[in-house]
Amino acid sequence: MLEKTATRFSHVKPGDTPWRSDGLRDFFQYRDLGVAEATHGKVIAHLVRANQAPEQGTGWHRHEAQFQIVLMLKGWARFMYEDQETLVEAGDCVHQRPGIRHYLFDYSADMEYLEIVSPADFGTVDVDAVCAIPPPTPWR
Template sequence: MSDLSEPVGTSDTTFSHVKPGDTPWRSDGLRDFFLYRDLGVAEATKGRVIAHLVKANMAPKKGTGWHRHEANFQIVIMTKGWAKFMYEDQVTLVEAGDCVHQRPGITHYLFDYSPDMEYLEIVSPADFKTVEVSPATQDIPVPTPWA
C-alpha cells in the first residue's frame, strides 16, 4: 500500500457506486448503540478514506465518553435529526443539514441525540483509531429521554 499522504491518482482508486440496498446496516461498529452502513469508499480508495452512515439504534444513556480520533481529516454531516456533542468545553447542537469538521485530535463526547438521528461521517485514513481520554472536569448535560 502506498503512503497515505501521497496524492491519489486515478490508478490508485476504483469507481464505486453504492445504492441504499447494496450494503446492510450493521451493529458491529465503533458504538453498540448506533448502526453503521458502509458506503464502499474505503475499498475504492484502498483505505485512504472511509465514508459511512451512522444512525441511532438505542436511546442515549451514557454517550460515547470522552475520546479523540487519530485521523488526518474528519467531517460529520447530519442528514436527519440532531445530536449534541461536547467539543472540549463547548456544547454543540448539530442538526440536520449541519456539517462539522472535527480537527485532528479534538477531544469530544457525543452525549445526546434524537431517535431519528442519522449522519454521514467521512474520515481519513479509513482505519483511524479512537483513543479514550480521561474525563473532563466539567459535567456532561443529561440526555433527553425518548418518549
C-alpha cells in the same frame, strides 16, 4: 495499468450494503458506503444512525485521524467539543480537527449522519473528562 494506490470508481445504492450493529458503538448502526475499499483505505465514508436511546453516550475520546467531517442528515445530536456544547442538526456539517477531544452525549431517535474520515482505519483513544456532561433528553 492502474497502481494499487489509485482510487477506483464506486457506486453504492441503498440496498447494496446492510445496516450493521457491530461498529464502533453498539448503540448506533453503521452502513458502509464502499469508499474505504475504493480508496484502498485512504478514506472511509459511512452512514451512522441511532439504534438505542442515549444512556451514557460515547464517553470522552479523540480520533487518530487526519481528517473527519460529520454531516447530519436527519434529527440532531449534542456533542461536547472540548468544553463547548454543540447542537448539530439536520443539514449541519462539522469538521472535527485532528485530535479534538469530544463526547457525543445526546441524540434524537431519528438521528442519522454521514461520517467521512481519513484514514479508513482511524483509531479511537479514550481521554480524561474535559468537563461535566449535561444529561441526555429522554426518548418518548
